[in-house]
Amino acid sequence: MATDRLILRRFRASDAPVLAAYRSDPDVARYQSWDAPFDREKAETAVRNFAASSPDEAGHFQYAVELTGERRLIGDVYVRLHDNLRQAEIGFTLDPAYQRRGFAFEAVSAVLDRLFRVQGLHRVTGECDARNTRSAALLERLGFQREGLLRQQTFIKGEWTDDLLYGLLAPEWLDR
Template sequence: MEITTERLVIRRFRGEDAAAFAAYRSEPEVARYQGWDAPYPIEQARAAVEAFANGDPARPGWFQYAVDLRGELIGDIGIRLHDNLMQADLGFTLAPAYQGKGYAAEAVAALLDHLFTTQRLHRVSAECDARNAASARLLKRLGFQQEGLRPAYTWAKGEWTDDLLFGLLAEYR
């Protein structure tokens, strides 16, 4: 499955994506609010990309999509499909050079359209570190409603962090 937008292709990962994947995930500002640490080793990237390439987006669990700009990997979007196949959790990461240019919004909006229209999901949820203002703004811009705040909920990188919870129902998008 590929989704094409005006500027991007949302596609499966390929083996040749590993170096670019490791590069942007090794950026401290990219890793800051994520579950991995920088630097992101190339061996780990190769294993992750291979797993992503062999995943099945129609099965419960995480599936990672590559965000491609004119043949260059610039980020990824993860979807965790629930066991009921009617709802999913969303996460996204973009290389620093491509942030603030509308690429994340374009990619996530296209994938949401696919999830709600083709896969007929009822709901997509997302959460982010409360300090990650850019991600929170993006989610709100795409129609997500902030549904909650969990104070000091996640232990990450040596500190307790607050989590913002977001949701988007098919009928409200």
């Protein structure tokens, strides 16, 4: 899948060092389930698992986000397709060197387009730590509606955190 500036593709073994590097950034890991540093062995295992999954089958799939001109991995977009193949959850991570330039918006938009237009999904959800205002703002720019706040929902990195819940329906995306 491609946009004007990006290629969204399956992960490959050569992506492991770059994945380890941006996931090792403490600012990137702050609101995520992994800890920094994210060592190369973990990255190699993650990349193998990412490459073995399918975007068309129920379960987890991770798109590698590559900058077209540089042929460089700059992030990833996560999709968990529900068993009914009509709903999914989405998440995203971007190398800090490529943030604030519209790449995350572009990548997630491409994935949403595939989910709604090609795969025929009815609903996509997103969830983020309530302190992660930049991720919440991105979801809102994409058209997601804030549907809830789960107070002290997640115990992560030694503390209880609030989670924001977002949802996007097919007609909301398709009618944009």
